[in-house]
Amino acid sequence: MTAVLLISFLVFLIVRIPIAFALGLSCLLYALLADIPLVVLPAKMYSGIDVFVLLSVPGFILAGNLMNEGGLTERIITFCNHLLGHIRGGLALANIGASMLFAGISGTAVSDTASIGAVMIPAMKKEGYDPGFSCAVTAASSTVGPIIPPSVPMIILATLSGLSVGKLFIAAVIPGLLLGLFMMGLTYFIAQKKAYPRHPKSSLPQVAKGFLDTFWALLMTFIILFGIIGGVFTPTEASIVAVVYALAVGALVYRRLSVKKIMQVTLNAMKTSAALMVLIGFANLFGWILLTERLPQEIAGGILGFTSNKYMVLLLINLLLIFVGSFMETIAALMILFPILLKVAVAVEIDPIHFSVIVLLNLMIGLTTPPIGVCLFVSSSIGKVPLISVSRASWPFLGISLLVLALLTLFPQLTLWLPGLLD
Structure with missing residues (x-):
C-alpha cells in the first residue's frame, strides 16, 4: 500500500x-x-495545524507583505547600491546584499527571488550584465532568506522537533552570513573576470540617507529576533508585534500604506497563509500514513544498517535532501522527511539544532539545483532568459552553497557556538 x-x-x-x-x-x-x-483524514489534517507556534506564520507573512508593499524592497536595494555600487560588479553584489537584508522580512526563498528579482534582474541586464548571470545570482542569493532569521521554515522545524525557536534562529546566523559572504566573494571574482561595470562612489550623505531609509524596517528584524531570544515574547506574540510595527512604519514613516493597500495586502496574506496551512495539513496526513506503514522506521533502519558513522549518515541525508528539495516545496519536504531523518540523526549522536540547520540549507540548495530548481524557474521567468542559460550560470553558486554545507557538516560549532552562549 x-x-x-x-x-x-x-x-x-x-x-x-x-x-x-x-x-x-x-x-x-x-x-x-x-x-x-x-473521517480520519480531516482529523489528522487538523492535528497537523493545531499547534500554537504555527499561529505565528500568518503574522510573519502579513508583516512581510506590509513591509514589502510599504516600499522596503526599493529602499534596501538603494542602500546596498550606495554601499557596494562603486565596486566592480557592484550591482550584483547589491543584489546579494539586498537578499541578506531582506531575508529577515520575507523569510522565504521564492518570495525573495520574485521581489528583488523584479527590480534587480532588469537593472543588471540594462547595465550590461550577462542575462543568465543576472538571473542566477538572484536565484542563488534568495536561498539566504530562509537561513537568516526570522524564518518561516525555521518555525516549522521548531514545531516538528520541539526545539527552541530562539535557539534555531540564533544557530542560523553564522551559516546565513557565511553563505551570503561567500557568494559575494564569487560574484566579485566573476565581475573582475568579465569586467562588469561599477558606479561612481556614493557620497557619505547618500549612504547615510540610504541607511535612514531602511533603518526602521531593519529594526523590526532585531526586535523580533532579540525579543524571542530574550524571552520577551513568544514567536506567536512576536508575529503580532511585527504586524503592528509594519503597519506603523509603512503608514506613518514611509507613508506608502493607504487603507485600500492594507486591505489588499491583508487579503493576499490570508490567501498565502490559507494555502500554507492546507499544505501543512495534507503533509501531516501524508506523514501519518507513512508512519502507520512503518516507512520511517524502515528508512532509519536502512541508513543505520548501512553505516553508523555520523559523517556518512550526514552525507547520505545531504544527497537525499538536495534531490528532494529540487522538486518539492520546502515546507512539504520538511513535514514529511524531517521527523524521519531527525530520529536517524539523534541515533548517531548528531545535535538536533545542528541537524535542523543542515536540513534547511540542503532544501534551499535544492531550490537552485539545475535543471529543476524552483527559484531558477522564477528568476528565468522574470528575466525572460532561457532556463538552460540560467542553469549554466548557476553552477558556480551551487558550488559555493555546497562548500558552505560541507563546512557546516564537518564543523558543528559553526551552528552551535552562538546557541551555546544562551545556555
Missing part, C-alpha cells in the same frame, strides 16, 4: 497538480484502497 501512496503522489506531481492537492489526493486514494474511514 505504501507503493500506491508514493507512486500516485509522484504521478500527480508529474501531471502538474499543485503539491498540496497531490499530497491530499494520494492520501485519499490510499484511504479508499486501505478501507480507512474517511
Whole structure:
C-alpha cells in the first residue's frame, strides 16, 4: 500500500497538480484502497495545524507583505547600491546584499527571488550584465532568506522537533552570513573576470540617507529576533508585534500604506497563509500514513544498517535532501522527511539544532539545483532568459552553497557556538 501512496503522489506531481492537492489526493486514494474511514483524514489534517507556534506564520507573512508593499524592497536595494555600487560588479553584489537584508522580512526563498528579482534582474541586464548571470545570482542569493532569521521554515522545524525557536534562529546566523559572504566573494571574482561595470562612489550623505531609509524596517528584524531570544515574547506574540510595527512604519514613516493597500495586502496574506496551512495539513496526513506503514522506521533502519558513522549518515541525508528539495516545496519536504531523518540523526549522536540547520540549507540548495530548481524557474521567468542559460550560470553558486554545507557538516560549532552562549 505504501507503493500506491508514493507512486500516485509522484504521478500527480508529474501531471502538474499543485503539491498540496497531490499530497491530499494520494492520501485519499490510499484511504479508499486501505478501507480507512474517511473521517480520519480531516482529523489528522487538523492535528497537523493545531499547534500554537504555527499561529505565528500568518503574522510573519502579513508583516512581510506590509513591509514589502510599504516600499522596503526599493529602499534596501538603494542602500546596498550606495554601499557596494562603486565596486566592480557592484550591482550584483547589491543584489546579494539586498537578499541578506531582506531575508529577515520575507523569510522565504521564492518570495525573495520574485521581489528583488523584479527590480534587480532588469537593472543588471540594462547595465550590461550577462542575462543568465543576472538571473542566477538572484536565484542563488534568495536561498539566504530562509537561513537568516526570522524564518518561516525555521518555525516549522521548531514545531516538528520541539526545539527552541530562539535557539534555531540564533544557530542560523553564522551559516546565513557565511553563505551570503561567500557568494559575494564569487560574484566579485566573476565581475573582475568579465569586467562588469561599477558606479561612481556614493557620497557619505547618500549612504547615510540610504541607511535612514531602511533603518526602521531593519529594526523590526532585531526586535523580533532579540525579543524571542530574550524571552520577551513568544514567536506567536512576536508575529503580532511585527504586524503592528509594519503597519506603523509603512503608514506613518514611509507613508506608502493607504487603507485600500492594507486591505489588499491583508487579503493576499490570508490567501498565502490559507494555502500554507492546507499544505501543512495534507503533509501531516501524508506523514501519518507513512508512519502507520512503518516507512520511517524502515528508512532509519536502512541508513543505520548501512553505516553508523555520523559523517556518512550526514552525507547520505545531504544527497537525499538536495534531490528532494529540487522538486518539492520546502515546507512539504520538511513535514514529511524531517521527523524521519531527525530520529536517524539523534541515533548517531548528531545535535538536533545542528541537524535542523543542515536540513534547511540542503532544501534551499535544492531550490537552485539545475535543471529543476524552483527559484531558477522564477528568476528565468522574470528575466525572460532561457532556463538552460540560467542553469549554466548557476553552477558556480551551487558550488559555493555546497562548500558552505560541507563546512557546516564537518564543523558543528559553526551552528552551535552562538546557541551555546544562551545556555
